[in-house]
Amino acid sequence: MKLGALGRTNRSYGSGPWRAVADMMEVDLPDFGSAISQIWVEIYCNGYTPVHQSFPPGFEPWRPAGIIGPTYFPPLDLTPDARILRKKGELQIRYPSVHFTPQQARDFFYKTMTREALGVAKAELREALSWGLSNALRKTDDFDSDGFLIWFDNWRGLEIDTHRDIYEIWSEAEAERKRRRAAADPWSLLDVDWRKMHPDARKLLDHPEDWSGTDGFAPHGSDTGADIWADWASYSRLTPTKAAQRMGWDPMNPEVRELMERDWFEIHLALAFGHVKRKATCPPELARATCDLLEACGDQADRIAPDKLPEWKSRVMRYRKILEAFCTP
Numbered sequence: 001m002k003l004g005a006l007g008r009t010n011r012s013y014g015s016g017p018w019r020a021v022a023d024m025m026e027v028d029l030p031d032f033g034s035a036i037s038q039i040w041v042e043i044y045c046n047g048y049t050p051v052h053q054s055f056p057p058g059f060e061p062w063r064p065a066g067i068i069g070p071t072y073f074p075p076l077d078l079t080p081d082a083r084i085l086r087k088k089g090e091l092q093i094r095y096p097s098v099h100f101t102p103q104q105a106r107d108f109f110y111k112t113m114t115r116e117a118l119g120v121a122k123a124e125l126r127e128a129l130s131w132g133l134s135n136a137l138r139k140t141d142d143f144d145s146d147g148f149l150i151w152f153d154n155w156r157g158l159e160i161d162t163h164r165d166i167y168e169i170w171s172e173a174e175a176e177r178k179r180r181r182a183a184a185d186p187w188s189l190l191d192v193d194w195r196k197m198h199p200d201a202r203k204l205l206d207h208p209e210d211w212s213g214t215d216g217f218a219p220h221g222s223d224t225g226a227d228i229w230a231d232w233a234s235y236s237r238l239t240p241t242k243a244a245q246r247m248g249w250d251p252m253n254p255e256v257r258e259l260m261e262r263d264w265f266e267i268h269l270a271l272a273f274g275h276v277k278r279k280a281t282c283p284p285e286l287a288r289a290t291c292d293l294l295e296a297c298g299d300q301a302d303r304i305a306p307d308k309l310p311e312w313k314s315r316v317m318r319y320r321k322i323l324e325a326f327c328t329p
Contacts, residue, residue, distance in 0.1 A: 033143035082132035093132030219273035
């Protein structure tokens with residue numbers, strides 16, 4: 001069985017200590033019934049954090065040292081939710097954190113994490129799982145929720161090997177998870193409801209990483225791209241300018257536009273390929289503008305970490321080629 005947990009703030013998705021706990025648990029996690037083969041938990045921190053510029057992996061050396069400010073993006077205001085996608089055997093839970101502030105979740109750094117922080121995160125994850133199972137499971141579902149929670153309570157991964165750095169232990173668990181994922185079909189690992197996608201979209205975006213929600217180079221893998229894709233019904237009819245304004249900043253202001261350069265690119269990419277995924281097409285004006293930004297990003301290859309440069313160049317060329325087909329009416 002798979003177990004994943006990600007934190008969410010108003011300007012980050014995937015941050016926080018909950019992921020590390022779930023990663024270490026999953027290595028030893030057995031199955032508890034045929035109804036659920038994977039559980040994904042989103043722990044959210046309502047409110048806002050001071051906003052940092054967002055970059056995909058490899059852009060960190062270019063990251064501004066200062067904080068942009070706390071008012072560009074609206075505070076997060078979510079409520080708990082739990083649902084089972086029975087055809088996929090997947091339980092999805094959204095639950096609030098009461099022990100971590102948005103700032104703490106946003107700035108969580110794995111290399112400096114402590115067992116104490118992970119212990120608190122484990123307790124919150126347990127609350128989320130218990131709540132989600134009790135609210136989403138039916139009596140007829142084949143899943144031993146009591147047995148699962150007992151296993152969870154008996155897991156002592158944070159209490160063993162206390163002479164070792166917890167980051168080292170988590171790194172080993174993460175490596176094992178990656179090994180298992182590498183052995184699996186990459187398309188099977190995607191969290192995509194293909195019924196909502198255009199039948200031809202997968203022919204256009206024919207690499208599984210293009211559909212990833214965590215790959216920083218993917219259209220919807222950055223923080224900005226993930227936010228847009230998660231609320232596509234609200235963003236699908238918006239221009240990039242309107243989308244930026246909805247996200248809390250004004251691209252018509254030259255100083256703000258320069259400061260938010262990376263987000264401006266990610267907005268275009270997310271909108272353009274949102275249309276490609278849903279309609280297998282893209283509005284010509286949006287396609288042209290996104291191609292121009294992709295070309296500009298391709299010229300900024302010196303800002304990419306050397307080990308990621310080949311993938312970045314390949315991705316830029318591929319995305320431009322797809323969108324160029326839609327640049328003329």
